[in-house]
Amino acid sequence: MKKDWKQTAAAWNLPIPAEDLEKIIPSLDGLEAGFRPLANSLDANTESAMIYKLLGPVE
Numbered sequence: 001m002k003k004d005w006k007q008t009a010a011a012w013n014l015p016i017p018a019e020d021l022e023k024i025i026p027s028l029d030g031l032e033a034g035f036r037p038l039a040n041s042l043d044a045n046t047e048s049a050m051i052y053k054l055l056g057p058v059e
Helices: 005-011 018-040 049-054
Strands: none
């Protein structure tokens, strides 16, 4: 499931112009795809792992 970056930016009230957000969405998708497997591999005892685990299931 792809993340809705526009919705995320709006929810965090980030001042990113729509045209700039459109330009960076492909990079954000790439980062998300790269980090998801790494987040899944974190042990709950690893520093910061709990934050990722609390954010919900990682696809």
